[in-house]
Amino acid sequence: MNYRYFKAGGSEVSLLGFGAMRLPTIGGGHDKIDEAEAVRMIRYAIDHGVNYVDTAYVYHGMQSEAVVGKALADGYRDKTMLATKMPFWIMKGPGDMGKILDEQLEKLATDCIDMYLIHDIHGERWDTVKAWKIWDFLSKAREEGKIRFIGFSFHGESPEEFKTILDEYPWDFCQLQINYMDKDLQAGVAGYEYAVSKGVPVVVMEPLKGGKLSDVMPPSIQAYWDTLESDRSPAEWALRWAANLPGVLTILSGMSAMGQVEENIRVLSDADAGMLTENELEVIDKAAESYRKLIAFPCTACKYCMPCTVSIAIPVVMDFRNSYNLYGKTDKMQSEFNMFVNPKPSDCVACGKCEEECPQHLEIVRAMRETAGFFEA
Numbered sequence: 001m002n003y004r005y006f007k008a009g010g011s012e013v014s015l016l017g018f019g020a021m022r023l024p025t026i027g028g029g030h031d032k033i034d035e036a037e038a039v040r041m042i043r044y045a046i047d048h049g050v051n052y053v054d055t056a057y058v059y060h061g062m063q064s065e066a067v068v069g070k071a072l073a074d075g076y077r078d079k080t081m082l083a084t085k086m087p088f089w090i091m092k093g094p095g096d097m098g099k100i101l102d103e104q105l106e107k108l109a110t111d112c113i114d115m116y117l118i119h120d121i122h123g124e125r126w127d128t129v130k131a132w133k134i135w136d137f138l139s140k141a142r143e144e145g146k147i148r149f150i151g152f153s154f155h156g157e158s159p160e161e162f163k164t165i166l167d168e169y170p171w172d173f174c175q176l177q178i179n180y181m182d183k184d185l186q187a188g189v190a191g192y193e194y195a196v197s198k199g200v201p202v203v204v205m206e207p208l209k210g211g212k213l214s215d216v217m218p219p220s221i222q223a224y225w226d227t228l229e230s231d232r233s234p235a236e237w238a239l240r241w242a243a244n245l246p247g248v249l250t251i252l253s254g255m256s257a258m259g260q261v262e263e264n265i266r267v268l269s270d271a272d273a274g275m276l277t278e279n280e281l282e283v284i285d286k287a288a289e290s291y292r293k294l295i296a297f298p299c300t301a302c303k304y305c306m307p308c309t310v311s312i313a314i315p316v317v318m319d320f321r322n323s324y325n326l327y328g329k330t331d332k333m334q335s336e337f338n339m340f341v342n343p344k345p346s347d348c349v350a351c352g353k354c355e356e357e358c359p360q361h362l363e364i365v366r367a368m369r370e371t372a373g374f375f376e377a
C-alpha cells in the first residue's frame with residue numbers, strides 16, 4: 001500500500017481509504033448490511049495496509065457506523081484513522097449536536113473520532129453552519145478529547161463556493177468529489193488546487209463516480225482505452241487518475257465486494273502521484289469528454305435522495321435513463337425495467353424533495369418524466 005503524510009496528525013495515511021457508504025447488503029435493499037461480509041472486508045483491507053475508514057451517521061439508513069464499530073473491534077480500532085460526519089441538516093437545532101456526537105461514539109465503540117467532518121455543506125446549509133456556530137461546538141469537542149481533526153465534505157455548486165468555506169476556518173482537511181469525469185464539477189480540480197495551495201489535505205470521495213467509471217463502457221468510449229497498451233480495468237484507470245494528484249491524502253472507495261477490495265488495494269499499492277504519462281492523461285481526458293456527452297443525468301447512486309415520497313427507487317430509474325443514452329434501448333433493458341421498477345417513474349408526484357437533497361443538483365423530476373416516456377410508452 002502507498003501512503004501519504006498527514007502533517008496535522010504526524011502520521012502516514014493509506015492512499016486507499018475504505019468508504020462505508022456502499023457496504024455489501026442483503027436482500028437488495030440498502031439498509032440491511034451483510035454484517036459478516038462487511039466486517040470481513042474492512043478487516044481484510046486493514047490487514048493489507050488500509051488505515052483510513054470513512055463512515056457517516058446517515059449511511060445505510062443509519063446502520064453503517066455500528067457495523068464499522070464492530071469491524072474495528074478486536075484491536076482494529078488502534079490501526080485505523082476513523083472518520084465520520086456530523087449530519088447537522090437532520091437536526092432540529094444546535095442542541096442536538098452533542099447528543100448525536102455521543103451517539104456516534106457509542107455506535108463506533110470508541111471514545112474518540114480521529115477525523116470529524118461537517119457533512120455535505122452546500123448552498124444554504126453553509127448559513128446554518130455559521131448561524132449554529134458549529135466550529136465552537138467542534139473546538140469544545142476537541143478539547144474534551146471526543147474528536148481529533150476537523151474537516152468538512154463539500155457538494156456545492158462551484159470552486160468559488162468551496163473557496164469561501166475553506167477560507168473561513170483553519171480546517172485540518174476537506175473531502176471533495178473528484179474523479180476524471182468531474183474535473184469541473186462542484187469544487188473540481190480548481191477547488192482541489194486551492195486547498196493544496198493553502199496546505200489543506202484533500203480526501204477524495206466518489207473516485208469511480210459511485211461505480212459509474214467501473215461499468216462496461218459503451219464501445220465509443222472503450223475505443224479510447226483500447227488505444228492504451230494495457231489491460232487495466234476502467235476502475236483501475238479512475239483510481240490511478242486520482243492517485244496521480246499529489247495533494248490527495250487518501251482516496252475513499254465504497255467497496256461492496258471483496259474482489260473490489262483486493263483490486264483497489266493492488267492498484268493503490270502501485271499507483272502514485274506523477275505516474276500517469278502525458279499520453280495516458282490525454283486519452284483519459286478524451287474518454288471523459290465523450291462519456292460526459294452521453295450521460296444525461298450524472299447520478300452517482302449515493303441515495304441521498306431516498307426515501308422517495310412515493311417510494312420510487314430513484315437511483316435505479318436514473319440508471320435506466322442514462323443507459324438509454326449510453327447503450328440504446330434493448331429488449332433486455334425493457335424487460336428488466338418492466339420486472340424490477342415498481343413504482344414506475346410515471347408515479348412521480350413532482351414534490352421535488354429528492355432534488356433538494358441531491359448533492360449532484362440533478363433535475364430528478366425531469367429524469368422521471370423522460371424515463372417514463374422512454375420505457376412506459
Ligand SMILES: NC(=O)c1ccc[n+]([C@@H]2O[C@H](COP(=O)([O-])OP(=O)(O)OC[C@H]3O[C@@H](n4cnc5c(N)ncnc54)[C@H](OP(=O)(O)O)[C@@H]3O)[C@@H](O)[C@H]2O)c1
Nearest residue numbers: 019020021022153205206207208209210211214253254256
Ligand atoms: N461526505 C459526503 O458527502 C460523501 C458523499 C459520497 C461519498 N462519501 C464517502 O466517500 C466514499 C467513496 O465514495 P463512493 O462510495 O461513491 O466511491 P466510488 O469508488 O466512486 O464508488 C464505489 C462503487 O464503485 C464500484 N467499485 C469500487 N471498486 C471497484 C472495482 N475495483 N471494480 C469495479 N467496481 C468497483 C462499486 O460499485 P457496485 O457496488 O455497483 O459494484 C462501489 O459500490 C463513500 O463510501 C463514502 O464513505 C461521502
